[in-house]
Amino acid sequence: MKWGLWAHVFWYVVANVAQVIVWWLVTPDIFFWPLWSILGWGIGLIAHIWAVRVALRPRTA
Incomplete structure (x- = not known):
């Protein structure tokens, strides 16, 4: 679980650093479009972190 x-x-x-570099090199004067990937994927990453923490939490009866 932790490796995943x-x-x-x-x-x-x-991936997001690569997108920011592409944005900076190609379109720095246009809207910061990597924001959508950072936010969208970030939500999924937070859900993944939460799921792993819940699964690894010691169970008490």
Whole structure:
């Protein structure tokens, strides 16, 4: 579970940094369009983090 989360975080950072670099090199004077990917994928990443934390939480009876 944790490896899947770390892979998700790694690819989130790599993909979004790449998009920001492309934006900066090609269209810096236009709206910051990587924002939509950062926010949308970020919501999914937060849900993934939450799910892993809940699954790994010790159960008390």
